[in-house]
Amino acid sequence: MRLAVLGVGLIGGSIGLAARSRAGGGAGGGGDIHVAGYDPDERALRAALELGAIDEAADGVAAAVTGADVAFVAAPVGALHDAVREALAAAGPECVVSDVGSTKRALADAIQDGRFIGGHPLAGAETAGVEHARADLFEGAAWYLTPAASSSAVLLERLRRTIAVLGARPVTIEAAAHDRLMAHLSHLPHVLANVLVSGAVRASEREQHGSWGPVGAGPSFRDATRVAGANTRVWVDIYLSNREALIEALDDAIDRLEGVCAMLAGEDAGALYAWNERARAEREQLAGAAPAPDS
């Protein structure tokens, strides 16, 4: 089996490490796997080779993809469209091409090719760069796959098996549903973190005469704002590429916040009590829930 990894940063490098560490059989083993990597950043490509994330540093997309059974495009969201097209142009008729982008609908709409199946592993993101890549980055993580009606069933099955070799659990979902779900599970928390820090800075300036910032900030505030101002280049692309679903999630959050205002204004202890108990049950439900993997 030949794997192509286009873009050898944190995610691409971890795909290579995971595949190579599981090659050669054994429990969950990937059999004989050869990983060809390419990255426009020569330094990253050299580092990936030195770290053992790839067997071979290719000198271009075509060289990496030629003869591959599976190609993962792990380019930044902004460069994804072009990179996927280039990979498909170089890939053979029996090669499945996937990506690892955080939103899936825009790409699914743009790429009409039975060999392309979008993907999104729920891992990483805190750090960047191949030097943080790990063979166990995907261990136990959900890895969303968003096949279209035109996607090849044979290639989907091969992609699912490959992802299982990497240690992740493949979960099939429609591209638009994936994006709406991520609006609530990932994009909205990032927006709220930004909103919290901005409000806190203004409140601190107002209430503490700007002489010192808040302190005070207990663990709930620190946790809720840990991702505030996350990598701007990455996140503005994510917000914009999922703007419709994110606007819907924001409208939903605004409605809920207005509901809390009404309960407070009415001093409705019973309603606040029920609302908080419901949130507790929901948090426990989410914490305990794991997605049924496809198989």
Added chain:
Amino acid sequence: MRLAVLGVGLIGGSIGLAARSRAGGGAGGGGDIHVAGYDPDERALRAALELGAIDEAADGVAAAVTGADVAFVAAPVGALHDAVREALAAAGPECVVSDVGSTKRALADAIQDGRFIGGHPLAGAETAGVEHARADLFEGAAWYLTPAASSSAVLLERLRRTIAVLGARPVTIEAAAHDRLMAHLSHLPHVLANVLVSGAVRASEREQHGSWGPVGAGPSFRDATRVAGANTRVWVDIYLSNREALIEALDDAIDRLEGVCAMLAGEDAGALYAWNERARAEREQLAGAAPAPDS
């Protein structure tokens, strides 16, 4: 010096442990400190004595407070008013009475006594009960004090010194300003955590056909919702006792969210970029800022 601790849960127990562990002099030592404790829960009171959080288990508020130089009322928010009044009734003219409640204005408005000075240590909260009490719970933490115009300067100074002995940094602030600040730094993050889990559960049911809950929930979601549905009895009291400031903070958050909606609807990449960069700078500002202690 004689300390009275009324309510020997996590906070009251930690006050006792901190005071007794620092008694006897040495660097930052508290000299000779005697801690009398009282709790209507006899089991908690016995545990506090066994754990060494108090020297003496008093059989009532009056017995604990008689002869005390400093009395800390560490009762639940709902029982705070009555407990403070009872402590003041039993306390001598030279005893300073303080509390550890999360909101300060309601109590400040209700208690007009030069011996009372509200307080709020920014520590604890994750767990409850004297069995989680620690001598170092307040080490380096800010401890807000909200003296009124009528408060005795001599008693404020004694309270400040006592808090320093416990390892905390006393920070004086006006009671209403404290509550507005906490609305942003603590109460709003709790409300947003509830809103996030509710939205995520609905989205999961809708997009995943209710067959399994979200998964996917990366670390940003888990961190942002860790306090969702926090202790309902405690938090409904906090929300209601600070409802005016919390409604203002919620209105401010809603305005900011509507601003994000407008940037997304207009596909305004430049504005989103500037907004996210500002949030990054603000988060760094908050993380680096420590309140100048009063002295």
